[in-house]
Amino acid sequence: MLLARWARPRRRSGTAAVGVAAVAALVVDHRRVVVGGWLVLVAAAVLWLPAPQGGGVGDLDDFAPDGNPYVATEVRSAEAFGFPLLSRTVVVQRDPDGLSPYTQAAVVLRAAAVNEQQYPWAGPVRGALPLLNVSDAFPGARESGTTGLTYLLMSPDVGLFAQTRAGERFAAQLGPDDDVVGVTGSFPARVAQDRLVDSSLRTVEVATVSAIFVIMAAGFRSLVAPLLTLGTAGVAFVLTLHVAGAVGEVMGVAVPAELRPLLLALLLGVVTDYAVFFLAGTRTGLAEGRDRVDAARRAVVDYLPVVVVAGVTVAAGTASLLAARGGVIRTFGPGMAIAVLVALAVSVTLLPAVLAMLGPAAFWPARPGPDGAAVPVRPRRARFARVREPLVGRLVRTRTAAVVAVTVTVLLGLLALPVRGLELGLSFVPSLPPADPASRAAVAAAEGFAPGILSPTVVLVEGEDLTEDVPALSDLRERIEADPGVAGVLGPGYRLLDEPRGLVLSEDGTAARYLVVLADEPLGATAVHTFERLEAAVPRWAEDAGLAGAQVSLGGDTALASLLTSSTRADLARIAVAVLLVNLLVLVLFLRATVLPLYLLGTSVLSLLAALGLTTWVFQDLLGHDGLTFYVPFAAAVLLVALGSDYNIYGVGRLWHVARDVPLRAAVVQVVPRTSRAITVAALTLAVSFGLLSLVPLRPFRELAFVMAVGILLDAVLVRVLLVPALLVLLERWNRWPLPRRPVGSDDTTGVVS
Known part of the structure; x- marks a missing residue:
């Protein structure tokens, strides 16, 4: 299993530790009540909340600001x-x-x-x-x-x-x-789009669920673990659609047709992300000899803070779409924020409760091995681990870090160049x-x-x-x-x-x-x-x-399309400020620094621009599309920046804690190979979830699938694994500003734990 050997986060102390321990005890000790409670909530939502298919598609002027x-x-x-x-x-x-x-x-x-x-x-x-x-x-x-x-x-x-x-x-x-x-005409084309979305949703569901099952089954070498993940995602999906329908009814807006497949991809990807951590933590606890209840409780204590911070970051980022003035853009924000918050709540409660009930059976047919190893490491994987850590060891050298930082930055910059020619459009008929x-x-x-x-x-x-x-x-x-x-x-x-x-x-x-x-x-x-x-x-x-x-x-x-695209450009500036401020605030509070969050956020923006540039080149220049669908850059910008901060919290957050006790470069060599494995699995799952949106036979979904899959993979492979560690090394003296520098010798790498 890729994550079984990932080092557990350092034990916390003080009020935060007491609160986390209390939540862990509440969820695990009352596991039957938690599971039953979620099942009752799902039944209540289906019976009493509005059906999600009650709304959907609107006229073109519904996209534009009111009073045009x-x-x-x-x-x-x-x-x-x-x-x-x-x-029409x-x-x-x-x-x-x-x-x-x-x-x-x-x-x-x-x-x-x-x-x-x-x-x-x-x-x-x-x-x-x-x-x-x-x-x-x-x-x-x-x-x-x-x-x-x-x-x-x-x-x-x-x-x-x-x-x-x-x-x-x-x-x-x-x-x-x-x-x-x-x-x-524009009206029949909109109706046709809505019908195609509805008819394709089942195909997207089956394909995405199948892909996630395969990824999780291969990662955990288990048939039950992916079923638990997908069951958790199913609960979140049903609740999200009905809660979003109820909120839309109160606010006087419907869930757009374009949002339903996006919610599915977002929910499945996010829930799988969070499930990876709780499954890995529980499996490691079982391998260490803990009983099923204690192993699940320990996993919640270890991973609850990072998962909650990551989920709140993504939810706050997507909610920033409320800063838009365009009608449909505003409806995207609450829908996606609700999806992430529901996924977060279900993931941190329902899944640990089920794990506490099943114990080793959750990983059937594999069983936790002795001596802390969930599964004996195969020789090929061991060779891969030995190769990877020396590569990171070379990355902490100043000259190598500079070369890597410049190379990755230039590469992303070149990929971002076509974004200067990005045009916005809203072609209903050609999308069919x-x-x-x-x-x-x-x-x-x-x-x-x-x-x-x-x-x-x-x-x-x-x-x-x-x-x-x-x-x-x-x-x-x-x-x-x-x-x-x-x-x-x-x-x-x-x-x-x-x-x-x-x-x-x-x-x-x-x-x-x-x-x-x-x-x-x-x-x-x-x-x-x-x-x-x-x-x-x-x-x-x-x-x-x-x-x-x-x-x-x-x-x-x-x-109306002219008004929509011009208002979109104005909204983009407002939303960009809101998204960046929200993500910067979360990173500053989580990492307790200012310089480090600034360039971490900068790397997310650079990765986003590269993804948008590559998408512009493929769809406008190669395929000849007359502009990208107006909401595609919006959704991609908000989600990719928020998910980039998500990965920062997973990776840099862990490294930051380790760097309190060992020199920074030693922490990089110790942590990056392990966190990068987790980020890679999470990114692959998310990329597949969003990439399968291309099964909806409409141009906007193919554009969105491409930009999201490319953006996630660029961020995970180039930015989090190479660029961020290189920048951490190069800006070592300023990372903790305004906090005082630690007295340990940062250039000393003798304390590295391989």
């Missing part, structure tokens, strides 16, 4: 004209060889019938806007006569599930000769797998028109007697259409709009509106940049066209 001006523009447009011009649900008809004249006519006539309320089955559909790529009807269309779209216009207060069902009902009324491809019906329909629409055809931007111009000046309004349309990021514009002065009044010119003459189709995927980073350019230029163009004094505003999905 772009939704207000859409509302004013709908009020001025009696119906909205924007649609589109029915696509396409024949690459050309739609028949009958089908083309039917697209227009059917939309007219919807507008005249002739279809009782239309439900919330208040109108329909047909669009055909025939006779150069749409400037910038890629083809002619192959594709027809029907924008279903519904009230903004109709939810995305209701709008998607209305679109599917509309498409179902069409016949086999109508060349229907499907229903798509190609075989998804909404994705197929979106591809068909883009092939016939342009990528931005599914989510156009609306430009609303308001003013007195505005619609009398059609030449000026037409001039503005031409200026907008001339922008290189715009594929086409439907609006006043467009030659194929036979009856513009009531559609793009209001009946009372106080408003005009334009439907702007962008040349790029409407929620990607490129389209967002185009929108931001238009937002700054259109008011000036309106004034130059002779519409001085008119109020100009924009709305639509790209507008």
Whole structure:
């Protein structure tokens, strides 16, 4: 077993030791009550707390901060004209060889019938806007006569599930000769994402549980130990989802669909981390000849403080997402914090109680060996241990430490360089797998028109007697259409709009509106940049066209994506400060130093930047994604920095205690080979847990799986094993500042215990 020979933390004294001993006695001596209590809590949560699948997916404006001006523009447009011009649900008809004249006519006539309320089955559909790529009807269309779209216009207060069902009902009324491809748009794409998350969750669960079972079984050479770990994680997972659902109900928010697989990965990884320590401690106690109760009690005394501090650090770090102003970002924070706290509470009570009940049976078929060795060490492992410790012995030499520190820092810095080009986007449709019906329909629409055809931007111009000046309004349309990021514009002065009044010119003459189709995927980073350019230029163009004094505003999905990405950048600064301060405070209090926590936190940030840089290079540069999903850098930043502090507490915390009695360099040689084994097992488990999120066939989960797995492994292998020990040696004189330096000779390594 990798951890069985890991030295136990030094015995504590004083009030803290009394408190830890009291908790250990309470948990172990009342083990049956503890186990029964957790089972009762799980049953109560399932019976009385809200079901976790009660919420989930929301509209795009749910992602953006409240009170944004772009939704207000859409509302004013709908009020001025009696119906909205924007649609987030589109029915696509396409024949690459050309739609028949009958089908083309039917697209227009059917939309007219919807507008005249002739279809009782239309439900919330208040109108329909047909669009055909025939006779150069749409400037910038890629083809002619192959594709027809029907924008279903519904009230903004109709939810995305209701709008998607209305679109599917509309498409179902069409016949086999109508060349229907499907229903798509930002709403159907969001619904498809939610369905894919739900259908993939079971696969992720099975794969993650299987991987953790294999890792734990190999590490402990036991079949029961991994089952105990997974059982503890299962209790934590059920409680977390129901508690998060209850908290969300009180706060008026739902658990986002994107959060459920992330909670699963986080819970399984964190619980496994904590279980490793209690299992290792109990097994070592049994190998030393203690009875099952005393061995479990000793494990709690030894590892409770470090596990509690580590868990609180991760929970506080994730809770810092509450500093964000974006709606969905704020819901991520409490959900993940609750997950970590529940995992912590279950791990430090339920697992030790079960271990006290089972004793040696918890490690079946292996049994603790005599003389303190849980399992006889195989010759190959012994050779590995002999090789590893001399390597660390060379690392404590000043010159070697300097070379290692510079090399690792430069390597991480090079990996971080691509982060300068990181873009943020929110591409719902391109996130779907190609075989998804909404994705197929979106591809068909883009092939016939342009990528931005599914989510156009609306430009609303308001003013007195505005619609009398059609030449000026037409001039503005031409200026907008001339922008290189715009594929086409439907609006006043467009030659194929036979009856513009009531559609793009209001009946009372106080408003005009334009439907702007962008040349790029409407929620990607490129389209967002185009929108931001238009937002700054259109008011000036309106004034130059002779519409001085008119109020100009924009709305639509790209507008909301622009607001989301800009607010995300602002949130990132606030959250970064909150996360760093929280983690720095915990490290300062735990290590009772200031310089050491500062550069420990700095190494976590460097590792994070390297992971983000590598992710940017892979997904943006190699795979051609138009920006990373906006919440991926958020979640990765918070979790990787917090987990980095977690590993600092595991590794440096132990080394710091040993360094009180032996020179620092001796403590490095003594502790690092053993703590690095624990960190490696923990990191491997976490990396696998997060990496298996890629089984969800959505782009955001694959981005998150990649950045988390890479970040965890970089932090564990390069930072904690190499960079941190090298920095400890190089900054030896300043590590304990402002505390006085110890009088022992720090350069003396004769006291090293191999």
